[in-house]
Amino acid sequence: MSRIGVLPAQNLRAMITRAEITAEPPITEAQIQPASLDLRLGDRAFRVRASFLAGKGRTVAERLADFEMHQMELSAGAVLEKGCVYVVPLMEHLALPTGIQAVANAKSSTGRLDLLTRIITDNGTEFDRVPEGYHGPLYAEICPRSFSVLARPGMRLNQIRFRRGQAVLTDAELAALHTAQTLVPGIPVISDGLGFSVDLRPRSGTLVGYRAKPHTGVIDLDRIGAYNTADFWEELHSTDGQIILDPGAFYILVSREAVHIPPEYAAEMAPYLAMVGEFRVHYAGFFDPGFGHAPAGGEGARGVLEVRCHEAPFVLEHGQIVGRLVYERMAERPERLYGVEIASNYQGQGLKLSKHFNVL
Numbered sequence: 001m002s003r004i005g006v007l008p009a010q011n012l013r014a015m016i017t018r019a020e021i022t023a024e025p026p027i028t029e030a031q032i033q034p035a036s037l038d039l040r041l042g043d044r045a046f047r048v049r050a051s052f053l054a055g056k057g058r059t060v061a062e063r064l065a066d067f068e069m070h071q072m073e074l075s076a077g078a079v080l081e082k083g084c085v086y087v088v089p090l091m092e093h094l095a096l097p098t099g100i101q102a103v104a105n106a107k108s109s110t111g112r113l114d115l116l117t118r119i120i121t122d123n124g125t126e127f128d129r130v131p132e133g134y135h136g137p138l139y140a141e142i143c144p145r146s147f148s149v150l151a152r153p154g155m156r157l158n159q160i161r162f163r164r165g166q167a168v169l170t171d172a173e174l175a176a177l178h179t180a181q182t183l184v185p186g187i188p189v190i191s192d193g194l195g196f197s198v199d200l201r202p203r204s205g206t207l208v209g210y211r212a213k214p215h216t217g218v219i220d221l222d223r224i225g226a227y228n229t230a231d232f233w234e235e236l237h238s239t240d241g242q243i244i245l246d247p248g249a250f251y252i253l254v255s256r257e258a259v260h261i262p263p264e265y266a267a268e269m270a271p272y273l274a275m276v277g278e279f280r281v282h283y284a285g286f287f288d289p290g291f292g293h294a295p296a297g298g299e300g301a302r303g304v305l306e307v308r309c310h311e312a313p314f315v316l317e318h319g320q321i322v323g324r325l326v327y328e329r330m331a332e333r334p335e336r337l338y339g340v341e342i343a344s345n346y347q348g349q350g351l352k353l354s355k356h357f358n359v360l
Contacts (some may be wrong), residue, residue, distance in 0.1 A: 004165030005102075005331035006035050008289070012044065012162065020100075022091045034117065034288045034334040035266045038107065038156040039119070039138060042089040045072045051141060052120075059122040060087070060139050074153050079218055081307065082148045087120070089305050090138040091154070096162075102130035104160045105268070105285040111306045112354035113219065114146035114212060114250045117157045130160070145308075146212035146250045147232065150220040157221075158292045159286060161266070167329035169265075174327055177262070183327075184257040193270060193324035196303060199256035200318035202351075206237040209253040210353060211246075219356055226348070229357045241318035245309035254351040255303040256319060261291040263333050267325045287332060290337025302350050 007015075008034050015021045019039065031038040048067040054060045064087060072078045072086075080086050092341075096102065104119035105128060118127040122136040140158055142151075169177065171190050178188050189195030210233040217261045219227060236243055236251070243252065261267050267287040292301035305322060316322075 002099075002164055003165040004329045005163070005329040007162040007164065007336035008330055008332050009034055010335050011331060012037055015100075015162070020091060020095050020097060022095070025091065027092070033159065034290060034336055035330065036159040036286055036288070037092075037222055039104070039140070039160055040091040040133040041074060041140065041151060041153055041155045041157065042091050043074050044089065045074055045080065045142075045155040046070075046087045046227060047072065047077060048085050048087055051143065053127065054120060054122055054124045056123055056125060058260045059238055060137070062126075073130070077131055077150050077152050077220075079148075080142055080144050080149050080151050082144045082146065084143070086142045088140045088142060090119075090140055090158075092160075093137050094203055095135045096130070096133055098133050099164055100162055101132040102134075102160050102162045104128040104130070104158050104267075107159050107302070109354040109356070110157045111285075112143070112304065113149065113356070114219075114306070114308075115149065115157065116143040116145055117141065119158055119160070122125055147216055148218045149231045150218055150222075152222065155221050161268075161286060163328075164331055166249060167331075169329070171325045175328065177265070181260065181262045183260050183262075186190050186257075189321060191324070192324040194259075194267075195321045196257045196259065197319045198305060198316060199254050199302070199320050199351075200238050200243060200316070201241045205296070206239055207235055208238045208243065209236040209251055210234065211236055213248040224355050225355060225358050226279065227357050229353060232357065233353065243316055245307065245314045245316055247309050247313060251305075251307040251309075252351070252353055253305040253307055253316075255305060255322075258302050259287065259292050259325065260301075261287050261289055261293065261338075262328075263289045263293060263337055264330050265289060265327050266330055267327045269289075270324050270326050287325065288338035289334050293337060 012032055016027055046064055047069045052063050054063050106117045110117055118141045120139045120141055121130055174190050216232045266289055269285040
């Protein structure tokens with residue numbers, strides 16, 4: 001009997017062989033991660049009037065006819081402008097068997113650029129959720145919120161994770177896992193997942209984060225380490241363990257806890273209770289098996305927090321709980337872990353911007 005849980009890389013390869021995941025051009029090995037598959041932009045973007053879901057009984061193509069403003073070829077590179085909404089057909093196509101469902105999320109670098117990217121499907125009633133047995137195309141909705149970006153076909157902004165059944169750990173199971181394998185230093189905060197807090201008292205210096213500048217140039221998503229940090233970000237310093245978040249502003253902060261994801265588990269970042277404040281920690285939500293795992297080259301890795309403040313200025317204080325990690329069992333241990341034999345840009349990270357920026 002097939003085990004429930006998140007499907008690892010070796011299962012994804014089997015799905016590709018069985019044509020349950022197809023693509024044109026074919027899927028590459030570089031797309032296959034320990035517990036997810038990177039998705040690639042196609043060759044055309046549709047500028048639309050507003051974000052939308054297809055809804056039951058309707059296709060994304062039908063809705064595009066309702067909301068499309070104009071089309072853009074991506075083959076030579078095209079600028080996706082800040083504040084606009086685009087829909088891009090992806091190269092990948094799904095023919096999921098009964099019992100297999102999927103959930104998508106932005107890749108780490110995508111979230112750290114404040115690119116709101118979500119997957120939509122035919123008949124879809126939720127973003128980033130693909131029901132079991134889905135047969136059809138995938139589309140990325142892209143809304144650059146802080147920076148305009150240059151996009152091309154084949155760029156990987158989203159990732160998709162496949163599941164058989166539900167294997168989310170209960171709070172009691174999560175507490176037992178922490179006792180056995182130490183998920184975070186100290187006493188864990190466990191309530192519908194593993195709580196994590198913000199670090200506003202760094203061990204050295206006063207730098208606690210970055211705030212996106214409102215008027216910047218375009219970021220070419222293929223250029224790694226090419227941009228001067230100071231041209232796009234303002235440093236945030238604190239001497240008293242607190243900062244004031246401005247409405248509408250986007251921040252990069254870091255968790256106080258060093259997080260550990262054991263090899264037999266995967267995790268997803270989820271928002272904490274809305275009542276804790278006028279802000280949200282969001283975007284890049286997948287944590288792969290082996291993140292912060294000692295044999296994979298780490299002793300816990302702190303989570304980077306992508307924070308947007310909402311209606312009112314809000315005082316954020318050191319140690320305040322801002323989010324939670326929901327742990328799930330893997331169906332099998334991945335053949336490779338995050339940080340081992342694969343390019344892992346953020347293993348062992350602290351406060352870190354996306355890979356597009358050089359170090360100050």
